[in-house]
Amino acid sequence: MDYSNLLWTTPVDWHRVSTDCLRELAASSLTLVREVMQYTREGIVVMDARGRVVGVNPAFCRLCELEAADIEGCHITNLNQDLHERRYYRQIWHQLQRQGYWQGEVQHHNRQGALATHWLTLHLVRDNQSRVGHIIGILDDISRLRQSEERLSYLAHHDALTGTANRTFLLSWFDKVKTALEQDEQLALLFIDLDRFKPINDSFGHGVGDEVLRVLAARLQTQIDANELVARIGGDEFVMIWRRPVTETALMARAEQLLTRLKAPMQVAGYELSVGASIGISFYPEQGLELDTLLRYADTAMYEAKTYSNTRVCLFDRGQFARLELQQRLAGEFLQAIECQQLFLEYQPTLALDSNRWLSLEALLRWRHPELGVLYPEQFLPAAGAAGLLLRLADWVFTDAVRQVRHWQQQDDWQGRVSINLNGLELEQQRSGHWLALLQHQEVSPGSFILELRSDFMMRRSESLQGVLSRFRTAGMAVYLDNVGAAGRFNFGKLRQLPIDGIKIDRSLLSDQFDTLDQSVIRSLLLLSRSLDIEAVACGVETEEQVQFLHRYGCEAVQGRLLAPPMSPEELGRACCHGPDGSRH
Structure with a gap:
């Protein structure tokens, strides 16, 4: 007899079905349930009202790594009793009583001793008098999911x-x-x-x-x-x-x-x-x-x-804090410094030791701050960098120096070269064409200028920078390497590869101590410059002892406050007519 239609007819008039039919239907349904339990991927456990196992499917045995005979008849808490206290199970039972179900993560130690994580769902099955007859549990392995989540969390952190x-x-x-x-x-x-x-x-x-x-x-x-x-x-x-x-x-x-x-x-x-x-x-x-x-x-x-x-x-320390606060303030004010013409240049002569004549002038950048007074590059260049204005600042320095040189040449005050110190500033490929065009527009010869760049800056830059410098040199400018001899800033092996015309010996070698090590380094640099046929200028000369030492070992050019301090264009214009040796430059 075919009872399939009876399963899908709603409502069913059970009074018309014979007792034999009901028995056959129940037996068929029980067989179907057993088949489902046999082949489903989730572990299924059936317990009595006290939590003793009365039946499990193969998936439950596989997940727990136990045989059915070892599980059936035992209380369910025996499976992982070493992981949880009795209070944990009481909380589960109380929720089952109140809500009829519970779900959450459970763990057990596998045969290798590692913790396996499962998701367990429990349901109460009550009879017609609302008494608990059985507890059904469904177990699913989520160990790989937890491992994936932990891996993603690890990678995120x-x-x-x-x-x-x-x-x-x-x-x-x-x-x-x-x-x-x-x-x-x-x-x-x-x-x-x-x-x-x-x-x-x-x-x-x-x-x-x-x-x-x-x-x-x-x-x-x-x-x-x-x-x-x-x-x-x-x-x-x-x-x-x-x-x-x-x-x-x-x-x-x-x-x-x-x-x-x-x-x-x-x-x-x-x-x-x-x-x-x-x-x-x-x-x-x-x-x-x-x-x-x-x-x-x-x-x-x-x-x-x-x-x-x-x-x-x-x-x-607090001193660094004050400097940091100052840098933040100056970074916010630097654009205004350019636009309000608070920047200016001073010029310091380089002298020939033999004749005491001025060989060139170095343009030195200053900031006349309305509240803080005159600031020097080491004080405000980091602020300019933080404001993203180094390239614009380099343009301003070059433009103002060209304007001043043109004025001096027209007034017949100074006909020598002016060096522009680009330490801490920016020099990019497009600047070469812009600056050479400016010189042509102002009718000033490129030969009137020397570009100074820090030695560590040049030695770590790419061939593109050397290409820019070569273009300037081809136009007539000279290129000097600054800070030569400062600790960690010089590579003798690269010196002959650089497109330079001279070096400036760092003032740190002419310190107050001026010890034998400093003197040995200076002698080596002077000898090297002569062998490469490039000029050498000693910076920071402050004592007669230093002057005599440099003269003795063949240094031709020096720079320092002892010989000539930085001067404004007006002061320098007057001094140009009668220099330190009494002659006109």
Whole structure:
């Protein structure tokens, strides 16, 4: 007899169905249920009202890694009794009683000892008198889903290359940890900038550079405990946060130990490489309450360490804070300085030692600030850079110098060369055509000018810059290398490759000590300039002893306040008629 129509007819008149039909239908439905349980992917467990297992399907056995005989007859809590307390199961039972169902994550240890995560749904089955007859559970394996979610979360909060935290995780971690500090506890934030990494990356390739970063990140990780953090926030920039009350002496000792660890040689792709670092440190809560503030302060201290500190570690202090505040103020006012003609040039002569005649004039940029007085380039060039005005500033300097030279030549005051110091300014490909056109328009010869560029700037730039300089030289300008001999700024091997006509020996070699090492470097530079047939100018001459030393070793040109200080165009115009030797220039 076919009963299929009875299953889909609503309502069913059961009074018309014989008892045999009902029995046959129930047996057929039970067989169907068993078939479903046999082949479904989800684990199914049937329990009595007390939670004892009365039946399971193969999927449930597979997920629990147990045989049906080991499960049936046991209480369901025995499957993972080592993971949860009795209170956990009481909460599940109370929700089942109130709502008739419960669902959530459950775990058990698999045969390898690892935790497997499942999603369990429980339903109460009541009889006609609303008494609990059975509990049905459906189990689904979500271990891979949880692993994928954890992997995505890890990638969202960690640097993919080094495995350290990224900026996002650093921010969230900082917000949490600062609220858990003890009353007398502080955080030390270290801003770490790697030294000598870029040459390695450029010379050996990005693959080697990436491996160097991984090695260094692993070294940084060894310098923290469970309550501290390392994050990579830039190409070769890392942040560490140390959490503990420490004295300044202990902190500096730990930072220097960190530097020593970073500088240790490493073997990468068959090369033995070494990378140093500079570290700036700021403190929470003493110097700031927000991470961005502390990062800015630590970055400022790092720059101080890289530029001025022999130890390569610098703590942020109020002096740096004042300088930082000043830079922010000047950056906002610099455009107004250009437009309101607050910038001006002074000129300092370069003298020939033999004849005491003026060989050239160096144009020196100044800012006459309405409230702060006269400011010098080292005070305001970072502000110009922050305002994005370095290129416009370079144009202003060149234009004003050309205008002044044209005026002097028309008045027959100065017919020599003027050097324009572009240290800290911008020099781009399109500037060559613009500046040469300006000279032609003003009817001033390019031969009236010398361009000075920092040695480290020229030595790390591409062939395009050398092409620009070659175009200027072809037009008649001279190019000088400035700051030669300053620590870390000179490569003797590249000197003969550069399109230059002279060098300017850095004033740091003519310091107050003026020791034998400084003198040896100066003698070497003078000998090198003669062998390459280029001019050499000694800068910062302040004593007669220095003058005599330079004259003895063949230096032909010098510059310094002892001989001639920077002067305004008006002062220089008067002095041009009767120079220091009493002759007209």
